[in-house]
Amino acid sequence: EAGVAQSPRYKIIEKRQSVAFWCNPISGHATLYWYQQILGQGPKLLIQFQNNGVVDDSQLPKDRFSAERLKGVDSTLKIQPAKLEDSAVYLCASGTETYEQYFGPGTRLTVT
Amino acid sequence: AQSVTQLDSQVPVFEEAPVELRCNYSSSVSVYLFWYVQYPNQGLQLLLKYLSGSTLVKGINGFEAEFNKSQTSFHLRKPSVHISDTAEYFCAVRLGSARQLTFGSGTQLTVLP
Known part of the structure; x- marks a missing residue:
């Protein structure tokens, strides 16, 4: 069974630029999560989807972060x-x- | 609100020695408990989980954990560690029917030759 796929694996951008991450979950899994893991800390939930609907986005900084899960499969975090x-x-x-x-495996983002 | 405390940020131990990584949680309702391992530049891999039943849970790679409700703890143990066990270990808790996991801050286990 294929695992959860993410791309890119690494990204370096300058502040004020935009970036997008992609995720393809395990086939048949209805629930999808995005976490942010700052160095030295445990993962923190940003958003949770059930199929293509948002279950919890209470910790998502909505002024700059957005996420979607079209057709209840792949997801993009921006x-x-x-x-x-x-x-x-x-x-x-x-x-x-x-x-x-x-x-x-995660996407490591560096903002300079 | 639920929280998870991992008391040790770093645990060095010699190869073939036993190890215990401590985890305490705060919750007044039923919980589900998990331990995950993260190797460098990789995602998290589930080691073991407690959902119900026996309080002693066995996982992969020879790890086990014991759920202690009275002490609200879920400590991870291995009787004899290997160099390959060097990694970051995260304890996580999930309340009742909720699907959200709350993670501890992690414990870096370093196995020395």
């Missing part, structure tokens, strides 16, 4: 404009009804 404090690893995970979450 940052516009980026700030220095957005430097982090962005993890995508997909989940099942048995409460397990499967994580992708």
